[in-house]
Amino acid sequence: MSEPSRARYQNTLGSLIFLSRWLQAPLYVGLIVAQGVYVYHFLVELIHLLTEAAHIDEKQIMLTVLGLIDVVMIANLLIMVIVGGYETFVSRLRLEGHPDEPEWLSHVNAGVLKVKLATALIGISSIHLLKTFIGIGLPGTTPEVVLWQVVVHLTFVASALLLAWTDRISSTTALTTRGRAH
Secondary structure, three states: OOHHHHHHHHHHHHHHHHHHHHHHHHHHHHHHHHHHHHHHHHHHHHHHHHHHHHHOOHHHHHHHHHHHHHHHHHHHHHHHHHHHHHHHHHOOOOOOOOOOOOHHHHHOOHHHHHHHHHHHHHHHHHHHHHHHHHOOOOOOOOHHHHHHHHHHHHHHHHHHHHHHHHHHHHHHHHHHHHHHHO
């Protein structure tokens, strides 16, 4: 293969690979649809809480409210994945100067996004664990269930710490490498 032919082939292949990032766009649209399902679920649970509030005890109200908080936290997680993932892996959103631009979006990259997602998972896991602790004595809340939820929660915490540590090492290494290059 001649040098110009190889260069043209490499440019075409590189362009195709770069364009393949757009295959993720439908995935983000799917997550937007999933978020709509969570909004619907939230409204159904809220209406149920409002209509039954006079007939249920405080423990059940607390469990329902924690369920609503859980839905909100999962919706927040979805927003981080949709907005941050699209901005990082597909295309710029061009929100600079927009009054509603999330402050975290200006410095998002794959490492920051992973740490933020891990932190969100810890929050969601915490809500599930709190619901389990409050629901002790209710059907299905056995000591084994509590133990496994604690194990899963601690696994999320350990994973988030390792991700943050890895991201910090990567950032420090990148800064050191750039410093040497100048």
